[in-house]
Amino acid sequence: MVSSTSVVKIISKCFVKPKTITEKAKEPYHLSPLEHVMLSMHYIQKGLLFIKPSFAKSDDAKVFMQTFLQKLKDSLAASLVHFYLLAGRLSTLKTDNPRSYSVFVDCNNSPGAGFIHAESDLSVSDIVGSKYVPLAVQSFFDHYKALNCDGHTMSLLSVKVTELVDGVFIGISMNHSTGDGSSFWQFFNSLSEIFMDSQEQTIENNNDNNNKFLCLKNPPIFREVSGPICSLPLVEPDESISLSLSETPVVKERMFHFSSETVKLLKSKANQDCGMTKISSFQSVTAFIWRSITRARKLGNDQETTCRLAAGNRSRMKPPLPIGHFGVHISPVQATMKTGSLLENEFGRAALKLHQAVTEHTEEKISSEIDRWLKSFLKFGGLFSPNLVHVGSSPRFNMYGCEFGMGKAVAVRSGYGGKYDGKVTAYPGREGGGSIDLEVCLLPEFMEALESDQEFMSLVSSSS
Structure with a gap:
């Protein structure tokens, strides 16, 4: 300790x-x-x-x-x-x-x-x-x-x-x-x-x-x-800054590991529920954590809950930008559902909502959203909505390729920045193979409820 x-x-x-x-x-x-x-x-x-x-x-x-x-x-x-x-x-x-x-x-x-x-x-x-x-x-x-x-x-x-x-x-x-x-x-x-x-x-x-x-x-x-x-x-x-980030409440932060087998299982289940094959592994894992956190929060069935992803824009530009194009080329993609609909329907429905939101994230939509933010001085507003799950970073980033002469890193960790109730950060699993680690930040009472969720805990393990 x-x-x-x-x-x-x-x-x-x-x-x-x-x-x-x-x-x-x-x-x-x-x-x-x-x-x-x-x-x-x-x-x-x-x-x-x-x-x-x-x-x-x-x-x-x-x-x-x-x-x-x-x-x-x-x-x-x-x-x-x-x-x-x-x-x-x-x-x-x-x-x-x-x-x-x-x-x-x-x-x-x-x-x-x-x-x-x-x-x-x-x-x-x-x-x-x-x-x-x-x-x-x-x-x-x-x-x-x-x-x-x-x-x-x-x-x-x-x-x-x-x-x-x-x-x-x-x-x-x-x-x-x-x-x-x-x-x-x-x-x-x-x-x-x-x-x-x-x-x-x-x-x-x-x-x-x-x-x-x-x-x-x-x-x-x-x-x-x-x-x-x-x-x-x-x-x-x-x-013009609208975020009082220094006043955010202290949250519990825990690493959860999804093995490559679990990721494949979730992807298969999401696509099977929807009768399709296009829902990705990450969309499936994101839908699973969205449902699990929403259940832990014990929201009323008529309350809305939102899952937001930080989506990359480089490949969506016309013409597409090269992957090495330096700068900020992300914007939020989100799906919103009534809590009752999210939890009572099949898991695949949440994954499909996320898949549709990502598919609709086109260059035209990206441009109009940026114009709206600038004109209204919105700074990614709603960060601290009590019903929001925000998933940042990506398991596709080559984090464990950085060795500095000491071999493969034992773990990835993050600092204070951008941590609040409902913030989830995605990393590749250390063993590779499509495994995923999620850094989950929740208020103590919500973290306790998540850890008591048998469906959630049966599919994850504590990450290094």
Whole structure:
């Protein structure tokens, strides 16, 4: 059990700039309309937990960490050559006629990305062996409770390395107005790729590695911008923020594992109920958690409940955007049902509602929704609806491909950002094969009810 006195001690802090400054990095990079909408959200905070190599648990531990930190810092500087936006700061451009503002990334007036080394008296088993995710995990990330608009004064990216008794946690906080989950994991994988390449070159004693950082398997693609993409009526960004995220109640957070066999079972059941084959695995798992959480909340049959997904838009654009297109290219897709209809009908009906919502998520609908948000200053409103289940992230992201010379991570964990009653975050299962982990956040009484639900608990296990 994690002690309430466990602390994370900061050892050092610094900023890291790109290894070289490209011409693109000298120009302002204006946010898109959807990226303006994200200014009121939290930073993305995701991290990986590794077991410390056996040789690093002895007297060589200090040497290992010193070498590891320097190599990671060098890899970050190389990565920022490609992901130059993440070394900048936000800035606001105001005009008088008409009176409006737009936000852009300024890489010229910034000390760079954050880099922090910390230590904790916790062990790997304290993190993965607890029934609930310990609150201490939130201390493994920088920018606690920060909103994206805080990127005017805070770094847009911060890497925090926390040394545990027998492990290492790499936690990354990235401003959500610069990129979505796909862009976040593209950066994380690129950082690991450059780290591993530099390690291989060291082993091979190859001194001609000055240009190695210029190559990436999946380099980011940035749009061309020559000026503001959109201008909003002159209301200071912090005045238009509608979310009091710092006042959200404390929730219980637990990891639930769906094996590949369970995922296949749910998909088969959903499609069989509806007499079709097009409902996906993730839509089926999402429908299952939607029903389970709604049942745990004990809502009246006539009350409405909504399940919302963060859907990727790249493939839905005309023409489609490449998968490596950096930025925010997501928007919410949701289905709403009466509680009685959701729980009393076959499981497949809920999965079909989600499938239909995803199918109808076209470029035309995406564009009209963004216009509506901008005109009415809605900031993904309704986050704290008592009847909402919001599923974020994706089990398709290559999270366990980031190794940093320590082998496959033991687990993925997230920070404070965006956690409230009914928030569910999806990860790939560590063993692969289509397995899925869900990070579920619920008020204590709802979590207790979910854990007492025999139908739910019979299909899941506690995730690492």
